[in-house]
Amino acid sequence: MAGQMPRIKEKALNTELAKHGFESVSVKRELPDGRVEVDANKLHPVHVEGGETIYAPIPVSLSVALDTRGGVKSIEGGTPNPAAVADAARYVKTLRESGQLAAAGEQQLASGPTHQIERDEQGRQVLRRKRFSIR
Amino acid sequence: MARKRSKRASKTSPARSKRRGKARAAAAEAKPKGVVNAWEQDPGDGAQPSGGQVVQRPVPVLREQPFSIRIVNPASAPEAKPHSPGTADFRYWTAAEALRRGADFWGALLPGTSWEVGSTLPVDLDFGIDLNAFYDRQGLKFFHGSAAGRTVFSGESPDVVCHELGHAILDSLKPQLFDAASIEVAAFHESFGDMSAILSALQLPSLREGVLAETGGVLHRASRLSRLAEQLGWAIRQSVPSAVEADCLRNAVNTFFYRDPDTLPTMAPAMALSSEPHSFSRVFTGAFFEGLAGMLAMKDTKNEAALLQVSQDIGVILVEGIRAASVVPTFFSQVAATMLGVAATQFSAQGYEAPLRSGFVRHGILAPSMAVAATHAPVRAAAVAASTASATLPRLQLSVAEYGLGVPSIVVYAAAEPKRLQAAGAALAVGPAPSPGQDQAAKSFFEDLLRRGRLKVARAAKPAAAIVRSSAPLTHETYTHELRREGRQMVLRRVRIDCGGWHR
Numbered sequence: 001m002a003g004q005m006p007r008i009k010e011k012a013l014n015t016e017l018a019k020h021g022f023e024s025v026s027v028k029r030e031l032p033d034g035r036v037e038v039d040a041n042k043l044h045p046v047h048v049e050g051g052e053t054i055y056a057p058i059p060v061s062l063s064v065a066l067d068t069r070g071g072v073k074s075i076e077g078g079t080p081n082p083a084a085v086a087d088a089a090r091y092v093k094t095l096r097e098s099g100q101l102a103a104a105g106e107q108q109l110a111s112g113p114t115h116q117i118e119r120d121e122q123g124r125q126v127l128r129r130k131r132f133s134i135r
Numbered sequence: 136m137a138r139k140r141s142k143r144a145s146k147t148s149p150a151r152s153k154r155r156g157k158a159r160a161a162a163a164e165a166k167p168k169g170v171v172n173a174w175e176q177d178p179g180d181g182a183q184p185s186g187g188q189v190v191q192r193p194v195p196v197l198r199e200q201p202f203s204i205r206i207v208n209p210a211s212a213p214e215a216k217p218h219s220p221g222t223a224d225f226r227y228w229t230a231a232e233a234l235r236r237g238a239d240f241w242g243a244l245l246p247g248t249s250w251e252v253g254s255t256l257p258v259d260l261d262f263g264i265d266l267n268a269f270y271d272r273q274g275l276k277f278f279h280g281s282a283a284g285r286t287v288f289s290g291e292s293p294d295v296v297c298h299e300l301g302h303a304i305l306d307s308l309k310p311q312l313f314d315a316a317s318i319e320v321a322a323f324h325e326s327f328g329d330m331s332a333i334l335s336a337l338q339l340p341s342l343r344e345g346v347l348a349e350t351g352g353v354l355h356r357a358s359r360l361s362r363l364a365e366q367l368g369w370a371i372r373q374s375v376p377s378a379v380e381a382d383c384l385r386n387a388v389n390t391f392f393y394r395d396p397d398t399l400p401t402m403a404p405a406m407a408l409s410s411e412p413h414s415f416s417r418v419f420t421g422a423f424f425e426g427l428a429g430m431l432a433m434k435d436t437k438n439e440a441a442l443l444q445v446s447q448d449i450g451v452i453l454v455e456g457i458r459a460a461s462v463v464p465t466f467f468s469q470v471a472a473t474m475l476g477v478a479a480t481q482f483s484a485q486g487y488e489a490p491l492r493s494g495f496v497r498h499g500i501l502a503p504s505m506a507v508a509a510t511h512a513p514v515r516a517a518a519v520a521a522s523t524a525s526a527t528l529p530r531l532q533l534s535v536a537e538y539g540l541g542v543p544s545i546v547v548y549a550a551a552e553p554k555r556l557q558a559a560g561a562a563l564a565v566g567p568a569p570s571p572g573q574d575q576a577a578k579s580f581f582e583d584l585l586r587r588g589r590l591k592v593a594r595a596a597k598p599a600a601a602i603v604r605s606s607a608p609l610t611h612e613t614y615t616h617e618l619r620r621e622g623r624q625m626v627l628r629r630v631r632i633d634c635g636g637w638h639r
Contacts, residue, residue, distance in 0.1 A: 024311040039311050039462060046316070056316035059462035087464035088316035090397055090410070097401040098411045111265045129314050131271035132302040132324060134295055134364065135371065135384060135413055 009070060013038070016072045017064070023057065035076075036064045043126060044080045046088045048096075054117060056088040056127040092127060102130075167194040171228035172217040175345070176336045176359055177292045179366030182382040184285055187366070188359075189220060190341050195228075195235035201242025202250065202304070204234050207274070208259040226291045230260055230277070233293035237300040237335040243447075244454045251306040251313075260290040266370050268295050270302035272313070282370035294332045294364045294384075301331025308454065311462055318396040318410050319466040325416035329363055330423055330453065333387060336360060337446035343439035352437045355428035355605040361388040377404035387424035391417050393467065393499030419467050422498035423453075429490025429605035448487065452477045471495040472509040479510040493588060493603045503585045503602070504537035533578055538585060540592060540625075545618060547581060547627045581627065584616050591617040591630070 013036065014025045022040040029037050041057035048054055062078035095101040095115050102113035104125070114133055120126050170191040180186030194215040197204040206212070206227065213224035242248075250256045257274035265278035268289040277290030277299075289295045305327045306313050312320050336342050342360065350356040362383035371379045380386050385405075396410040403409035408418070427449050434441040456474030463469055475495070478488040488510055495501040501509065536543045584590040588602040591612070618625045 024314060026309065026311055041311055041314055057314040059311060059315045059317065059320070061461060083464050084317070087318060091316045091318050091321065094318060094396075094401045094410045094412075098409075100411075111267055127316055131269045131276075132299070132328070134268040134289065134298055134328070134367070135266075135378075 012070045013064070013066070013072075016070070020072065020075060020078075022060075022062070022078065028061075031063070034066065036066065038062050038064055040078070042078060042080060043124070044085060044088070046085060046092060046127075048089055048092045053125070054092060054127050055120075055124045056092065058084045058088055060084075088127075101127075166196060167215055169194055169215060170217060171195075171215055171232060172220070172225055173229035173232040174220075174291065174293055175339060175342050177294045177362075177365045178220070179292075179364075179369055179383075180359070181362065181365060182369065182372075184282075184287070184366050184369040188341070188345065190339065191217060192232045192236075195231045197231055197235055198255070199235075201246070201248075202238035202307075203255045204238060205255050205257055206231060206234075206260060207257045208261060226288055227260065229293065230258070230290045230296055233296040233335070234258065234300060236293075236338055237297040237304075237331060240335050240338050240450065241300075241304045241331070244450050245304070245308060248307050250303060251310055252303070256303055258290075261288065265289075266367060268299050270299045270306070272306070275299045275303065280370060282373040285370070287366055287370040289367055292364055292366055293336065295367055297332040297335040298328035298363070300335075301328040304331060305457070309457055309462075315462060317462070317464055317466065318412065318415065319464060320462060321412040322396075322415040323419060323466050323470065325412050326419040326423070327457075329385060329387060329416065329420045332363055333360060333424065333427075334446050334450055337442060340439060340443075343442045347437065347439060347442065353428070353605070354431050354442075355388060355425055357382075357386060357388045361424060362386050377406075380405050385413070385417055385420070387417075387420045389417050389421040391421050391498065393418050418498055419470075419500065422471070422494040422500050423449075424494070425497060425605055426491040426494030429493055429603055430485075430487050432603075432605045433486050433490060448482060448485065449491075452482065452487065452491070455481070467500045468505065471500045472505065475501075475506065475509040489601060490603055490605060493601075493605070496585065496602050497588060503582055507537060507539040533581060535581065538582075540618065542618075542625050545581075545625045545627055546621075589615045593618065 010025075010027050013027065017025050017038070017040060022038075022042055025038055025040040027036055028039055031037060039059065039061055042060050043055040044058045045053045046056045046058075058080035060078050060080055063076045065073040065075075067073045092101070099112045100114045102110070102116040104117045104119070106113075106116065114131055115127060115129050117125050118128050171194055172189050173192050175188040175190045178185060178187045197206065209223070209227060212231070213227050215228070218224040218228060252272055252274060259274065259276045262269075262276040262278055264280055266280040266282070266287065266289070267278055269276040275296075277288065277295070279286055279288045281287070302324060305324060312324055315321075337360070346354070346358050346360040349358045354360070363386070364384035365382065368379040368382070368384035371384070391408050394408065396415055399408055399410040399415070401410055403411075403414060405414070408414055427445065430445045430449060431437055431442055434445070452474050455477040456470050459473040459476070460466065460469040475488055475492055478491050482488070492501070492506045492510075496503050496506050531547050532544050533547055534544050581590075585602050590602075592601045615629060616627055617630050619628045620626075
């Protein structure tokens with residue numbers, strides 16, 4: 001099982017990478033040189049209709065070098081590519097037009113929406129999934 | 136790893152082993168005895184809201200590992216005995232049975248994995264009024280709703296239960312997908328839910344026997360297995376007929392072909408494809424189901440034991456494929472390619488790669504050349520090397536190295552007459568679709584034959600190139616074209632015209 005990381009170490013890596021803006025981190029494999037290949041999401045501005053900017057979680061891949069204490073020494077990659085950003089903009093449009101995006105601030109989601117736009121602690125409008133539905 | 140484990144096992148003292156044996160016996164004693172009644176797959180049958188099969192199953196233990204579950208509403212379990220359909224007690228046990236069966240199936244494929252929500256997955260069987268069901272990162276929520284004077288409970292359908300459970304399983308396997316802002320990723324999550332319903336259903340002996348009898352052993356036919364959530368589909372159809380398919384919510388036996396979701400409308404009636412995730416998911420589910428059917432068709436004996444084996448093997452291929460796939464906008468093709476790689480390396484003796492490839496190619500998820508390249512790296516290199524074909528009209532020399540046919544190029548007779556009218560199909564956005572050149576048109580035609588499984592491929596090239604139709608008749612050939620050696624060249628020749636249509 002080479003390449004599998006102990007769960008405790010993975011948790012620490014998640015915390016470290018969160019400081020760099022990465023979320024939903026999962027370790028793909030540990031490389032022989034000690035670097036770790038990671039899949040994650042990164043919040044990135046997406047320009048949707050009407051000049052509005054929404055931050056959406058965009059899938060990225062990155063490679064992380066760790067120091068001896070498990071801290072992040074350096075990160076390679078992790079920047080969303082233009083195709084993924086364009087995909088996110090289309091996704092927001094699809095959600096909106098198919099009634100799956102709830103209005104900001106709506107406390108109790110109605111039946112249809114699966115997503116909502118929330119304001120995070122930095123004041124950004126962020127697209128967040130709330131649930132999956134059968135239809 | 137395995138060696139370490141066996142070493143440790145050999146060091147186990149007889150006393151310790153005795154203690155373990157006692158513990159196992161105690162656990163077995165703690166298991167409740169008896170049976171409960173449950174729906175086999177759904178309360179509905181085809182377009183009807185009732186008529187589903189009732190089966191008797193061992194009493195499920197939800198708190199057990201793997202993937203421990205707790206029904207939080209209702210708060211207490213009714214007596215574990217066979218109850219009559221139409222009662223709350225029956226609904227409880229049919230949901231519990233489906234949950235345990237689905238969790239056991241996925242748990243065997245994902246050892247050591249725990250729920251994203253915590254150690255136990257909470258389930259609410261009646262969260263309110265709606266014709267729907269949810270997975271959020273708190274648990275599963277089911278609803279009730281009325282249609283044409285009948286009350287429908289979404290948590291009563293094993294199909295719906297195992298679909299929602301599938302979301303929770305995939306969230307445990309690849310949490311990154313939950314929030315990823317991507318059409319194909321969201322659609323894949325929905326497809327996984329439907330695949331979870333199909334594979335969990337196949338763990339029931341009665342369903343395997345029933346579906347084999349219903350389809351005459353040709354799995355790639357609409358059946359109780361391919362139809363998802365008949366009763367809920369019926370209920371929605373009463374108010375919005377175009378929102379669901381004619382005989383269920385979604386059918387895994389379909390003919391949807393991949394399109395860039397950017398070129399699709401955001402909404403469409405159920406009979407058409409849109410970029411809405413549930414709608415778009417049907418492309419992947421259709422390809423998967425066709426692959427599953429083709430895997431069974433490879434078996435010498437197509438009985439329920441073979442069907443069980445195939446369902447478990449495709450589960451392994453799917454899980455490993457998802458694990459290895461990069462999360463990119465074209466996620467469908469990523470998962471498909473990694474699944475082919477797993478099939479080629481871990482199941483080469485079973486020959487699963489060819490039927491899976493056929494499913495993905497016939498639904499457009501992988502281009503034929505991509506499908507070959509996914510498992511045959513040398514072919515990929517040859518394809519790049521042989522990409523400069525000369526074109527001589529009206530006979531065209533086509534480079535086909537990338538398809539794994541065993542020949543670098545073939546000769547085709549091209550439609551080379553000058554155009555009388557400047558006409559083209561419409562693009563979805565504005566204006567006409569770009570008109571392909573003659574060689575491109577010929578190649579499109581050839582690739583189309585491959586995708587539809589209409590080209591007879593020479594035996595020597597078969598492992599790499601054949602696209603098999605799992606529902607093709609066994610008694611006669613229905614290929615429309617073949618490659619014939621004429622002198623020193625291979626020439627594409629039509630052998631028959633088949634009016635059977637796409638579905639075959």
